[in-house]
Amino acid sequence: MRLLRTTTHPDINNLCGRSFHRQAARGIILNGENILLLYTERYHDYTLPGGGVDEGENLEQGLIRELMEETGAANIRDIKAFGRYEEFRPWYKDNFDLMHMESFCYICNIDEVLGATQFEAHEIQNGMKPMWMNIHKAIEHNEHTMANSDKKGMSIERETFLLKLIVKELLL
Template sequence: MRLLKSSIHPSLESVDQSSFLRLAARGIILKGEDILMLYTQRYDDYTLPGGGIDEGEDQVDGLIRELTEETGARNIRNVEAFGLYEEFRPWYREDFDIMQMKSYCYTCEIDEQLGETSLEDYEVKNGMKPVWINIHEAIEHNIETIKNSEKKGMSIERETFLLCLIRDELLGVSS
């Protein structure tokens, strides 16, 4: 899978510290210029649906599981590799200083009607919900959050980069 970007969080002086690897799969689901996203109230941002791949789980199986849990997506099909976003972030728990995250991004199609979600407790507490939004609005919203919000999460830079790349490459429209 092609490397889209490798990003080092600005607070890290070096990536030569104790680290662990987290693998994730993220879904790109378009309907015209609308894209299926997760809106998170706590961080006031839009992110691609997806999440951690369980140990021993295939990337595509992890993607399908995460899309089903987070968005209620049904009949996930025509899954195609889009690219890998790699990032190094500070880790604030014992044992490690850095988390290296590899997000494998895939385009896919789903049935138009979403089913029930089965969000994890922290996702519910953070006010996470699946939404269809115009990709240009999502990009603009995230850019404003980056500029103006003190509560923004660490993933917003990744998500905004990916949204711009999706807009440019898959929709053939730039800003």
């Protein structure tokens, strides 16, 4: 899958430390200029639905499971690779120095009607909810959050980059 971007947290001076590798699968689901996103109240941002791939899953299986859990999506189909976003972040757990995170993004289609979500406890606590959003308004919203919030991090930068690339490459 093509590499879209590599980012490194400013606190990381070298990539030679003990690293934890995490793979995530993220869905790009468009309906005209509307895109299915997750809004997280705690961080006041919009993100692509998806998340970590579990042990024993391949990327597409992880994508389908995450979309079903986070959005209630059904009949996930026509899955096509879009690109991979790679990031290196500090990691302070389990005796690791950094996390190597790879987000594999896929374009796909789903049935129009969303079913019930199956959020994890921390996702409920963070106020996460799926919604269709105009992609331009989502970008504007995330940019405003990055400029005006102390809650920003590498995730919102990744998501805003991906949303802008989706506009550039998929909304012709």
